[in-house]
Amino acid sequence: MSTDIQIRPARPDDLSALLAIEQICFTSDRLSKRSFKHFLHSSTVSLAVAQNSQADTILGYVLILYHRGTSLARLYSIAVHPQAQGQGIAQKLIHYSELQATERHCSFMRLEVRLDNQAAIRIYQRMGYKSFGIYKEYYEDNEDALRLQKRILIHQESRQFRKIPYYSQTTDFTCGPAALMMAMQALEPEFSVTQHLELQLWREATTIFMTSGHGGCSPHGLALAAWQRGFDVEMMISHQQPLFLDSVRSAHKKSVLTLVHNDFLAQIANTSIRTRHETLTIHNIENALKQNQVAIVLISTYQLDRCKTPHWVVVTDIDQYFVYIHDPYTDEKCHKTALDNQHLPIRRESFDRMCQFGKVKLRTALFINKTAI
CATH class of the missing domain: 3.90.70.10 (Cysteine proteinases)
Structure with a gap:
């Protein structure tokens, strides 16, 4: 039951369980062992796991990236073991990540979700996330990503940004x-x-x-x-x-x-x-x-x-x-x-x-x- 679920910071000895969940939950765009090792020790990341306190098993994780010098946190990845889905674990992980972000004085949480993942989109919307754009062909299989954002500090409706196209500089000096x-x-x-x-x-x-x-x-x-x-x-x-x-x-x-x-x-x-x-x-x-x-x-x-x-x-x-x-x-x-x-x-x-x-x-x-x- 979800009442037996504890959300806690991930530890290095969770690595095998994190990789197993990644393998079973995703068929593409998987995080590598090297990436997880990096995230486990990074000061600009929050990596948390959902653990069954009775069976001592890891049932899911959430990964948050922080952008230094800004008020932005990004929900980079979240996964729940298929056998544990439907128990509210994803919502608990998201809520925990929002609390972690506000402790770092972040005011916004952003994320991307596949347009064809309607179940996940409904969860985010119920938790107050609002769409602010679509990123074309974002995933490895060319599926589009819906961009969502939530103001987690100082309540305000999502902003309508001026339409300025983005261009990434191709050299260090341009x-x-x-x-x-x-x-x-x-x-x-x-x-x-x-x-x-x-x-x-x-x-x-x-x-x-x-x-x-x-x-x-x-x-x-x-x-x-x-x-x-x-x-x-x-x-x-x-x-x-x-x-x-x-x-x-x-x-x-x-x-x-x-x-x-x-x-x-x-x-x-x-x-x-x-x-x-x-x-x-x-x-x-x-x-x-x-x-x-x-x-x-x-x-x-x-x-x-x-x-x-x-x-x-x-x-x-x-x-x-x-x-x-x-x-x-x-x-x-x-x-x-x-x-x-x-x-x-x-x-x-x-x-x-x-x-x-x-x-x-x-x-x-x-x-x-x-x-x-």
Whole structure:
């Protein structure tokens, strides 16, 4: 009976039972032994099992992934042994996972479920999960996935996000082009986004150098790239001097960064790009969204990955508590997929801290609109 079921954190000695349940419950998209071993020791994961307290057997499990720096938890996998189904074990596992997520100050739980799994969909809906999209051909057999979400802290109806298509950057240094392409396609749905365009935009907007390796993209370069493709651009930036100089040590690199910056300024002087030398605030971004502009914002990734890296993201929505972003950087090895990086909820105060980079606390954003003036 379900009253004999105990939900507890998984232990390393549960590995064999977890693999057995995975084998019997799924015919494809199975988690491997290596994956379970990783999850059992990861600090960004909650893995719990349902155990029959009388027979001391494992009857199911639930796996939750946490996205560092955000208020999002993802129900990545859940399984109940066929012989134990119908006893409410899945609901107990889900409820336990929600409690675990709220203890980590998460406000949203998201998940994907096969469109043909109506029984599971009904369970989620009864527990308050609401649909917010479909992911085409998500599973190995090309079945679509229904995306569901529940606000597990601060009750509010599910949000209707602005329709901004998602594009994952294909290199470590093209977050700016990826963010810009998402903005341009949101405004012009027929606008074609490709890796070729991603790299072309980088060549047009790059600072040449930044920290180590290839340079990223400056707001000036991205603004020019958007304007040259017929979009209206407004740039907010807190500093007028050349950017990212403190990210390099070499005098030669500093001189190149300065040369590139001055060239961008000279080109912008001959365009209709509007530049506002002000300190960017969330209120500025909200106003831009209300005017149907798309906002791409430079952040520091420290709160996301503990690396002080400049990174461009797209703001998809803002409410009383959260800023929602599309983050173009994905990492399959860390289970940070394109699905995980869409409409990421970040608390307003946390996002405000993210919106400053470097020793000079640079704050900058581009507000893109449909037609250039």
